[in-house]
Amino acid sequence: MKSVLKASVFALTTAFAAGAFAADYNVDPAHSSVSFVIGHLGVSQTLGQFRKFSGDFSYDADKLDTSKVSLVIDTTSIDTNYEPRDKHLSSPDFLDVKQFPELTFKSTAYKGDANGGELTGDMTLHGVTKPITFTLHKVGEGKDPWGGYRAGFVATTQIKRSEFGITNFIPGVTDETDITVRIEGVRK
Structure with a gap:
């Protein structure tokens, strides 16, 4: 009887431990952001963001x-x-949002450790799909006050908008665009 009890406890502990590390998360848009910086006329930079987005991620520190x-x-x-600039x-x-209402990213590979590395994937912008690589940094993870569990990351990259077919006003508006994604996910 003792060995059956020990085997049951071991099986439950192993199952719990495996589930504790491998997890799926929904992006919490209230605590996340997608922003960009682009140069203007060689004298300034314009900061912008996208207010609406959704996503999810799977994260396993033992099987990155x-x-x-x-x-x-x-x-x-x-x-x-600045509303007139947003309309333009x-x-x-530029984005031609009526024809291309979504920008997407789907990862294909990760190289690094549990604290950070390089996240590669396919980005589709303006109807063009290209591989891009983000530099990823883990901010942290842990229980929240409502009984859930959260994990957060910051990812940065630079793209050339011309590679996605957005070429107007180069070089007055720079080709290079810096993108920063700050993600907080809630474990499902």
Whole structure:
């Protein structure tokens, strides 16, 4: 009887431990952001963000090669704190949000450790899909006050918008665009 009890406790402990490390998360948009910086006329930089997005990720600190991320950004939610510029950026001159209402990212690989590394994936912007690599940094993880569990990351990259077919006003508006994604996920 003792060995049956020990075997049952071991099996439950092993099952719990495996589930404790491998987890799926939903992106919490209230505590996450997708922002960008682009140069203007060689004299300044413009900061913008997308207000609406959703996504999820799987994260296993012991099996990082199985981690994955999926993000969908509503391009109509662009916000640079100046409505006339937002309308212009939404037009066919730039994002053409009527034809391309979403920007997506789906990861394909991760190289690094549990604290950070390089996250590679396919980004689709303006109807063009290209591989890009984010530098990823883990901010932290832990229990929240409501009985849930959260994990947070910051990812940065630079793209050339011309590679996605957005070429108007180069070089006045720089080709290079810095992107920062701050994600807080709630474990499912």
